Amino acid sequence: MKTKIKILFFFLAAGLIFSTSCKKYPEGPSISLRTKTQRITGSWTIEKVTVNGTEATLNDFYKSIVFDVTKEGKFTYSYTVLTIPFKVEGEWKFNDDKTKFMTKENNSSTWDESEILKLTNSEAWFKEVDGSTTTEYHYKAK
DSSP states (O other): OOHHHHHHHHHHHHHEEEEESSOOOOOSSOSSSOOHHHOOOOEEEEEEEEEETTEEEOOHHHOOOOOEEESSSEEEEEEETTEEEEEEEEEEEETTTEEEEEEEEEEEOOOEEEEEEEEEEEEEEEEETTTTEEEEEEEEEO
16 A cells, blocks of 8 residues: 555656646747757748737748758858848857857857747747837747
């Protein structure tokens, strides 16, 4: 009988630990077997943009964005404006507690930060605050 109680207690304690301590980002995931670098690495496109809580219309500019992230800490951000293609390249990293995704364009010394709201291998959600404007970018794996 004592053995059954110990086993039950072990599983309850393990369940509490995993359900409360593994969720790093507000929107998930609760647990992942992939590292954060493995999850962010890949090619991403915009799925949704909200500005101050209102969903923005995905115009041709947003639809043209492709965000490529390598495990070596490099990124390429490609987009089109009036049929003219543009490409921005640079470096990326996480902050120390991996709650922010940071990018720095080549030939720049400034790191831009985005709060990570969700990071899976198929979805990446970021929040940026600029004064009184809060913008969320929801990317999906390409």
